Amino acid sequence: MDQLNVDVAIIGAGTAGMRAYREVSQVTDNVLLIESGPYGTTCARVGCMPSKLLIAAAEAAHQGARSAEFGVAYAPPEIDGRAVMKRVREERDRFAGFVVDAVEAWPEHHRIKAKARFRSDHELELDDGRVVSANTIVIATGSRTNVSPMFKGFGDRQIVNDDVFNWEDLPHSVVVFGAGVIGLELGQALHRLGVRVTIFGRDNLVGPLTDPVVVNRASEIFVAEMDFHPHGEVTRHARSDSGGVEIDYEVDGTSRTERFDYALIATGRRPNVDDIGLENTSLERDDRGVPVYDVFNSRCGDSHIFIAGDANNRFPLLHEAADEGFAAGYNAARYPSVRRFAKSSPISVIFTDPQIMMVGMSFRELTGQGVEFRIGEVDWSDQGRSRVMLVNQGVLRVYGERNTGRFLGAEMVGPRAENVAHLLAWACQSNLTVNEMLERPFYHPVIEEGVRTALRNLNLALEMGSETPPRCLDCGAGS
Amino acid sequence: MDQLNVDVAIIGAGTAGMRAYREVSQVTDNVLLIESGPYGTTCARVGCMPSKLLIAAAEAAHQGARSAEFGVAYAPPEIDGRAVMKRVREERDRFAGFVVDAVEAWPEHHRIKAKARFRSDHELELDDGRVVSANTIVIATGSRTNVSPMFKGFGDRQIVNDDVFNWEDLPHSVVVFGAGVIGLELGQALHRLGVRVTIFGRDNLVGPLTDPVVVNRASEIFVAEMDFHPHGEVTRHARSDSGGVEIDYEVDGTSRTERFDYALIATGRRPNVDDIGLENTSLERDDRGVPVYDVFNSRCGDSHIFIAGDANNRFPLLHEAADEGFAAGYNAARYPSVRRFAKSSPISVIFTDPQIMMVGMSFRELTGQGVEFRIGEVDWSDQGRSRVMLVNQGVLRVYGERNTGRFLGAEMVGPRAENVAHLLAWACQSNLTVNEMLERPFYHPVIEEGVRTALRNLNLALEMGSETPPRCLDCGAGS
Numbered sequence: 001m002d003q004l005n006v007d008v009a010i011i012g013a014g015t016a017g018m019r020a021y022r023e024v025s026q027v028t029d030n031v032l033l034i035e036s037g038p039y040g041t042t043c044a045r046v047g048c049m050p051s052k053l054l055i056a057a058a059e060a061a062h063q064g065a066r067s068a069e070f071g072v073a074y075a076p077p078e079i080d081g082r083a084v085m086k087r088v089r090e091e092r093d094r095f096a097g098f099v100v101d102a103v104e105a106w107p108e109h110h111r112i113k114a115k116a117r118f119r120s121d122h123e124l125e126l127d128d129g130r131v132v133s134a135n136t137i138v139i140a141t142g143s144r145t146n147v148s149p150m151f152k153g154f155g156d157r158q159i160v161n162d163d164v165f166n167w168e169d170l171p172h173s174v175v176v177f178g179a180g181v182i183g184l185e186l187g188q189a190l191h192r193l194g195v196r197v198t199i200f201g202r203d204n205l206v207g208p209l210t211d212p213v214v215v216n217r218a219s220e221i222f223v224a225e226m227d228f229h230p231h232g233e234v235t236r237h238a239r240s241d242s243g244g245v246e247i248d249y250e251v252d253g254t255s256r257t258e259r260f261d262y263a264l265i266a267t268g269r270r271p272n273v274d275d276i277g278l279e280n281t282s283l284e285r286d287d288r289g290v291p292v293y294d295v296f297n298s299r300c301g302d303s304h305i306f307i308a309g310d311a312n313n314r315f316p317l318l319h320e321a322a323d324e325g326f327a328a329g330y331n332a333a334r335y336p337s338v339r340r341f342a343k344s345s346p347i348s349v350i351f352t353d354p355q356i357m358m359v360g361m362s363f364r365e366l367t368g369q370g371v372e373f374r375i376g377e378v379d380w381s382d383q384g385r386s387r388v389m390l391v392n393q394g395v396l397r398v399y400g401e402r403n404t405g406r407f408l409g410a411e412m413v414g415p416r417a418e419n420v421a422h423l424l425a426w427a428c429q430s431n432l433t434v435n436e437m438l439e440r441p442f443y444h445p446v447i448e449e450g451v452r453t454a455l456r457n458l459n460l461a462l463e464m465g466s467e468t469p470p471r472c473l474d475c476g477a478g479s
Numbered sequence: 480m481d482q483l484n485v486d487v488a489i490i491g492a493g494t495a496g497m498r499a500y501r502e503v504s505q506v507t508d509n510v511l512l513i514e515s516g517p518y519g520t521t522c523a524r525v526g527c528m529p530s531k532l533l534i535a536a537a538e539a540a541h542q543g544a545r546s547a548e549f550g551v552a553y554a555p556p557e558i559d560g561r562a563v564m565k566r567v568r569e570e571r572d573r574f575a576g577f578v579v580d581a582v583e584a585w586p587e588h589h590r591i592k593a594k595a596r597f598r599s600d601h602e603l604e605l606d607d608g609r610v611v612s613a614n615t616i617v618i619a620t621g622s623r624t625n626v627s628p629m630f631k632g633f634g635d636r637q638i639v640n641d642d643v644f645n646w647e648d649l650p651h652s653v654v655v656f657g658a659g660v661i662g663l664e665l666g667q668a669l670h671r672l673g674v675r676v677t678i679f680g681r682d683n684l685v686g687p688l689t690d691p692v693v694v695n696r697a698s699e700i701f702v703a704e705m706d707f708h709p710h711g712e713v714t715r716h717a718r719s720d721s722g723g724v725e726i727d728y729e730v731d732g733t734s735r736t737e738r739f740d741y742a743l744i745a746t747g748r749r750p751n752v753d754d755i756g757l758e759n760t761s762l763e764r765d766d767r768g769v770p771v772y773d774v775f776n777s778r779c780g781d782s783h784i785f786i787a788g789d790a791n792n793r794f795p796l797l798h799e800a801a802d803e804g805f806a807a808g809y810n811a812a813r814y815p816s817v818r819r820f821a822k823s824s825p826i827s828v829i830f831t832d833p834q835i836m837m838v839g840m841s842f843r844e845l846t847g848q849g850v851e852f853r854i855g856e857v858d859w860s861d862q863g864r865s866r867v868m869l870v871n872q873g874v875l876r877v878y879g880e881r882n883t884g885r886f887l888g889a890e891m892v893g894p895r896a897e898n899v900a901h902l903l904a905w906a907c908q909s910n911l912t913v914n915e916m917l918e919r920p921f922y923h924p925v926i927e928e929g930v931r932t933a934l935r936n937l938n939l940a941l942e943m944g945s946e947t948p949p950r951c952l953d954c955g956a957g958s
Contacts, residue, residue: 072556
């Protein structure tokens with residue numbers, strides 16, 4: 001039996017694994033990166049990049065109808081589904097190709113194409129029969145869509161996000177299960193590209209939002225635009241005789257039956273830790289089967305094993321995966337010396353239209369932890385610049401700590417949320433007070449002036465600021 | 480002769496004057512706000528707001544052509560000039576109406592409609608014959624377009640920005656003199672709305688940009704889109720017989736004659752201080768006729784007279800006018816106690832497409848003051864998210880102080896410059912180092928990742944960071 005002895009073994013060559021490799025390879029040449037599938041990250045292949053490509057096309061398809069109010073009239077566009085999907089695939093392949101090129105440029109003796117399973121705390125069994133013995137190990141196996149067995153009846157018409165990006169053409173109709181990030185982003189994009197879409201959510205949740213005011217507003221906005229059921233009551237799922245899928249669901253007490261070409265399952269993701277032999281290790285695992293680990297150093301318990309990225313399912317976001325991969329690689333290479341790394345301020349963005357964002361502590365975390373905080377709010381519908389651009393819908397809620405005035409976090413649905421999120425996440429990481437944020441410049445007329453209004457309202461709620469006159473005239477008309 | 484005795488007299492009820500009034504009226508009831516024209520700010524009536532309304536329509540007209548590459552084909556839009564201008568005027572009137580309502584809600588004995596001129600350091604002569612004697616005075620008389628006499632030949636076809644926003648319909652053709660903020664914003668917007676536009680700049684300048692790399696890129700982009708001559712050689716200006724204007728100009732040594740409906744003069748603005756009797760005061764004036772004043776307390780010399788807003792012509796920006804008005808009002812009300820106020824970090828944005836922005840210290844200031852600094856750069860053409868949205872053009876240059884690593888400023892032409900400007904201006908005001916900025920979160924895929932690339936390059940140039948791998952793969956494909 002072939003035995004390989006290495007300093008560090010990394011299971012998975014996605015974002016976290018690549019980042020870990022980059023750290024480890026600076027310290028030792030005796031490192032092995034083990035990948036069972038094709039190279040390329042979830043983000044580049046089936047995640048952030050292709051979804052944003054589809055969304056860009058969808059926004060283009062949506063622009064024309066919005067323009068009439070400006071005095072600029074477009075006839076409805078011709079949406080060439082094959083051309084739309086061709087650009088999505090080609091650009092996706094280009095981005096993913098960079099990743100593959102990078103990995104393949106790394107020394108061959110650092111890489112193995114195989115599926116690895118733990119045989120013991122220090123040993124990995126490969127599916128080609130070899131065994132890897134490692135001083136330290138990084139688990140970076142990623143995640144996959146969590147498909148409930150209840151969808152089994154859809155047969156080959158049941159798809160996940162990965163499948164969408166391989167389409168050659170747009171289908172006529174899709175039913176989407178799940179109103180999380182993937183369900184909302186893809187569902188709305190397909191809807192805008194002319195696909196008949198119905199989205200079923202659960203428990204009236206909208207993406208990861210937790211502030212009831214923001215959840216409700218987001219829900220109203222998406223319900224108004226498309227066939228979105230925030231708490232869908234689907235009573236039957238089946239493969240339909242005509243080749244698609246068929247569902248029964250209830251609306252206002254009446255039952256309906258509808259048929260679609262595909263059922264897109266977007267009911268969350270699960271970490272790929274169920275088939276890597278963790279039962280052969282001494283690691284303690286939580287109820288999802290994920291090893292108990294420290295989020296600040298990526299270390300599992302007090303072991304020599306580290307976990308990073310979607311495999312721990314904590315923040316399934318690219319930038320978090322990269323940070324965790326860094327910590328895991330840094331520590332795996334230097335073990336038993338283990339260092340903790342401060343986390344950057346939390347930030348998440350959903351690329352719906354309007355966009356959704358959350359930064360810092362969420363409303364649920366603040367209330368759950370009993371933090372004494374106050375809330376400031378702005379309604380985007382009357383915000384000057386948003387109104388000028390006809391993107392004036394949504395709400396921003398900002399949270400500040402009572403007595404210290406420190407800015408704690410925000411939740412929002414509204415225009416340019418991705419940009420507002422960075423401004424606020426950076427302010428959060430800088431530990432700014434609301435007053436300090438208000439001392440910073442706000443140009444005119446910009447979306448950021450809406451942030452100022454929310455912060456002023458927050459300052460007032462904190463009893464740390466004075467009332468500003470209505471519409472704060474000398475701050476710019478309609479700011 | 481009627482004589483009014485007041486604690487504080489404020490000349491001009493624009494942004495600066497209104498802000499000053501708001502401070503003064505908290506301290507004394509004996510205040511007088513003197514305005515000779517209609518109420519409403521430059522910003523709301525003829526500046527930021529109506530220009531952004533026109534630009535929003537122009538972007539809508541431009542979207543359709545951009546969409547084909549997404550697989551979404553639009554026929555050219557029908558641009559209804561009357562409808563375009565109707566929305567611009569109606570929304571402008573709405574915004575300006577808020578301002579008028581606010582001023583008119585203030586006590587009547589605080590307001591006078593009259594033109595005021597200094598008779599002495601403490602006395603103002605009104606054009607209705609009355610005299611106002613004041614302990615302290617705030618000059619907030621604003622600015623107007625600087626029209627060179629050389630344009631006289633255009634007669635009634637010579638227009639300024641104010642006139643554009645009163646149009647009932649779009650004209651067929653406009654020649655624009657000046658490639659500053661107003662010339663570029665309005666010129667490009669009219670061009671995109673189907674008006675035949677030629678823009679003549681001077682000295683190859685583009686807006687307020689000072690970094691030669693950014694100036695050149697901006698120039699290339701705008702020259703490629705429209706008939707823009709960054710250094711126009713116009714040899715003759717005349718009213719044409721056919722009712723419009725006629726100009727001769729030279730391109731590559733050949734002379735051309737062209738006719739347009741209007742000549743829009745956008746060659747800068749001049750402070751309204753030439754007709755307010757400053758010669759009757761003891762104030763020292765600079766070569767533009769503006770009283771010498773302290774930018775941190777708005778005070779003219781060591782006098783009891785303050786100046787704020789466009790009247791001092793230093794930063795003709797709404798938020799600066801408001802800040803200066805605050806300082807002027809605060810100090811005029813409390814004189815002889817005078818306080819200095821820290822300025823917020825400089826920020827300016829030009830709403831062309833792509834947008835232009837500058838924050839912190841400009842390239843010219845840094846080199847002029849002999850600051851030892853380094854430069855980081857990102858070219859937007861290969862930035863992932865920009866490419867996804869097909870807005871991938873432009874360049875960002877960021878400046879950092881050698882040895883301290885402190886972030887000093889930036890200049891940019893490119894996507895979402897207005898949002899990037901806020902992120903960077905806030906970082907500047909927070910005195911962050913480049914390393915500290917890089918510790919802050921960058922989501923994926925976002926425009927802000929381009930900022931990160933520029934900051935990483937800057938850190939490398941400062942010898943304070945390590946080389947990142949090409950395309951920084953684990954930071955997100957194409958980030």
